[in-house]
Amino acid sequence: MAVATRGGRGPGLGAGHSPGSFFSYRIFVSAVFSLLFLATLSVLFTTRPYASSSDPDVAMTGNAYVHRSFLALKSDPLRTRLDLIHKQATDHIVLVDAYTAYARKLKVENSRQLRMFDDLAQNFRDLVSKPAYVEALFQTDGHVDEEILRQFEKEVKDKVKVARSMIAEAKESYDNQLKIQKLKDTIFAVHELLLKARKNGAYASLIAAKSVPKSLHCLAMRLVEEKIAHPEKYKDEKPKPEFEDPSLYHYAIFSDNVIAVSVVVNSVVKNAKEPWKHVFHVVTDKMNLAAMKVWFSMRPVGGGAHVEMKAVEDFNFLNSSYVPVLRQLETAKLQNLNINNGAANATKDFNNMKFTNPKYLSMLNHLRFYFPEMYPKLHRILFLDDDVVVQKDLTALWSIDLDGKVHGAVETCFGSFHRYAQYLNFSHPLIKEKFNPRACAWAYGLNIFDLDAWRREKSTEQYHYWQNLNEDRTLWKLGTLPPGLITFYSTTKSLDKSWHVRGLGYNPSVSMDVINNAAVVHFNGNMKPWLDIALSQYKDLWTKYVDSDMEFVQMCNFGF
Numbered sequence: 001m002a003v004a005t006r007g008g009r010g011p012g013l014g015a016g017h018s019p020g021s022f023f024s025y026r027i028f029v030s031a032v033f034s035l036l037f038l039a040t041l042s043v044l045f046t047t048r049p050y051a052s053s054s055d056p057d058v059a060m061t062g063n064a065y066v067h068r069s070f071l072a073l074k075s076d077p078l079r080t081r082l083d084l085i086h087k088q089a090t091d092h093i094v095l096v097d098a099y100t101a102y103a104r105k106l107k108v109e110n111s112r113q114l115r116m117f118d119d120l121a122q123n124f125r126d127l128v129s130k131p132a133y134v135e136a137l138f139q140t141d142g143h144v145d146e147e148i149l150r151q152f153e154k155e156v157k158d159k160v161k162v163a164r165s166m167i168a169e170a171k172e173s174y175d176n177q178l179k180i181q182k183l184k185d186t187i188f189a190v191h192e193l194l195l196k197a198r199k200n201g202a203y204a205s206l207i208a209a210k211s212v213p214k215s216l217h218c219l220a221m222r223l224v225e226e227k228i229a230h231p232e233k234y235k236d237e238k239p240k241p242e243f244e245d246p247s248l249y250h251y252a253i254f255s256d257n258v259i260a261v262s263v264v265v266n267s268v269v270k271n272a273k274e275p276w277k278h279v280f281h282v283v284t285d286k287m288n289l290a291a292m293k294v295w296f297s298m299r300p301v302g303g304g305a306h307v308e309m310k311a312v313e314d315f316n317f318l319n320s321s322y323v324p325v326l327r328q329l330e331t332a333k334l335q336n337l338n339i340n341n342g343a344a345n346a347t348k349d350f351n352n353m354k355f356t357n358p359k360y361l362s363m364l365n366h367l368r369f370y371f372p373e374m375y376p377k378l379h380r381i382l383f384l385d386d387d388v389v390v391q392k393d394l395t396a397l398w399s400i401d402l403d404g405k406v407h408g409a410v411e412t413c414f415g416s417f418h419r420y421a422q423y424l425n426f427s428h429p430l431i432k433e434k435f436n437p438r439a440c441a442w443a444y445g446l447n448i449f450d451l452d453a454w455r456r457e458k459s460t461e462q463y464h465y466w467q468n469l470n471e472d473r474t475l476w477k478l479g480t481l482p483p484g485l486i487t488f489y490s491t492t493k494s495l496d497k498s499w500h501v502r503g504l505g506y507n508p509s510v511s512m513d514v515i516n517n518a519a520v521v522h523f524n525g526n527m528k529p530w531l532d533i534a535l536s537q538y539k540d541l542w543t544k545y546v547d548s549d550m551e552f553v554q555m556c557n558f559g560f
């Protein structure tokens with residue numbers, strides 16, 4: 001559930017800086033799509049020789065145009081730079097906000113530090129929404145004033161420097177405080193707070209979700225640029241027969257984060273006894289598909305393992321007359337359009353509106369309810385989140401006895417935590433009638449599905465039934481866990497806890513013995529291993545599977 005959890009990285013994502021993030025994201029998307037478009041053009045020109053023989057003039061000017069525009073874009077120096085600087089500013093707002101929340105929860109209310117974080121966040125916000133900058137840099141379609149950009153860059157850089165040094169100082173003391181006090185309740189409370197912040201409207205959460213750290217963003221850009229520079233090297237490959245071979249071990253990984261996916265795949269392969277029998281089905285969004293393909297083409301997985309890469313859009317059966325979430329998102333989009341009319345007007349670029357819609361992200365999240373249709377030939381599939389690391393050979397999961405159940409997962413409840421009552425609205429008569437509020441919840445992250453049992457139990461229909469009832473969000477609020485708990489209520493088999501150990505993204509006191517014994521560890525929570533705010537004691541578990549020899553990883557300053 002990387003996509004969803006990433007959405008909750010910072011509370012207080014108010015209107016203060018949203019227009020800025022909005023623009024910067026749009027600029028990024030436009031840039032990527034312009035690049036992709038040009039790439040397509042150049043592929044067309046280079047793969048259709050007859051065009052040049054029959055009409056040399058057109059082809060020549062076409063090519064020249066492509067070259068010129070591409071160079072202009074690639075070297076356009078200002079737009080790209082503006083985009084990167086602005087992104088850096090908004091990313092730091094999220095980061096500083098996260099630290100402010102932690103400081104507050106650690107009850108350092110009166111401390112100098114908390115005040116400084118607060119001030120810093122405010123300063124950042126003022127900076128990116130300063131009318132002089134907004135007008136000269138973000139609301140212009142053409143020329144960016146270099147002088148003003150330079151000034152903006154300098155101000156952002158100064159603030160980033162301050163933020164970095166404050167975070168470095170705070171991080172140490174917070175990590176220690178967290179360790180010493182074992183503030184489990186506090187941690188839960190912060191987690192809840194962040195969840196709540198995420199629920200504060202799709203718009204704010206979308207911006208948080210989109211506030212990808214600069215390094216991830218840089219990596220995706222580099223990969224796309226690589227494809228544009230060498231289109232002949234990155235032709236689409238034909239589907240392999242292994243993709244549909246039910247005797248192999250199949251994984252589903254749905255993510256828009258290239259480096260995270262590469263870590264998951266790498267960690268599986270490195271720990272597999274027979275890697276050539278493992279098949280990864282990676283699904284991403286349209287925007288990241290090219291980047292993913294280039295990555296796995298430049299850095300093929302070892303051991304003869306197989307990787308299939310697709311975009312959500314490639315699954316034609318997912319249309320809004322069939323999929324409740326898509327229908328609901330369309331309704332939400334209409335409402336959103338009304339609310340955000342101002343922003344839409346300001347940029348007059350209606351075409352890009354659809355990328356500000358949570359549809360792509362959310363459909364990627366809800367894909368997990370469609371395995372039997374996505375992979376009709378398969379009998380079992382293992383679903384992995386993109387924030388996990390695999391530490392053992394997992395093949396036993398394909399032969400584990402699920403007692404005829406559809407789904408196997410590790411349960412997460414203890415005491416009164418993580419029971420159904422926490423996820424579903426038991427004041428609702430339908431929920432009350434069907435479910436036990438004390439029933440133990442499980443987690444996504446590592447889930448084995450028996451697709452034949454799924455087809456027999458008609459689990460997708462179950463899911464559709466409830467998702468349709470929840471149009472007004474009275475049964476549950478957001479996310480995929482509540483509908484998952486509903487859909488697989490009586491069809492889940494509990495797996496041994498060592499299969500899936502969670503909490504590495506928020507809980508500083510997970511025992512190292514438990515971690516070392518785990519088949520899969522999960523960085524659920526906001527402190528993802530690829531972020532600055534990662535808990536340092538767990539970071540190596542993840543970074544040791546990062547392909548740090550890869551030139552773009554080095555170029556993009558991941559700092560692992």
Ligand SMILES: *[C@@H]1O[C@H](CO)[C@@H](O)[C@H](O)[C@H]1NC(C)=O
Nearest residue numbers: 316317318319320321322323
């Ligand atoms: C939507 O998909 C379903 C199957 O998933 C199909 O039967 C239906 O014809 C599709 N509808 C449209 C409008 O494409």
Ligand SMILES: *[C@@H]1O[C@H](CO)[C@@H](O)[C@H](O)[C@H]1NC(C)=O
Nearest residue numbers: 339340341342343344345346
């Ligand atoms: C948006 O554009 C429409 C038509 O161009 C105009 O009537 C409306 O006042 C504009 N809204 C805002 C908030 O600028």
Ligand SMILES: *[C@@H]1O[C@H](CO)[C@@H](O)[C@H](O)[C@H]1NC(C)=O
Nearest residue numbers: 425426427428429473474475
């Ligand atoms: C829970 O369900 C009841 C009954 O439908 C409804 O009145 C209430 O608003 C719901 N609670 C939430 C938080 O949606």
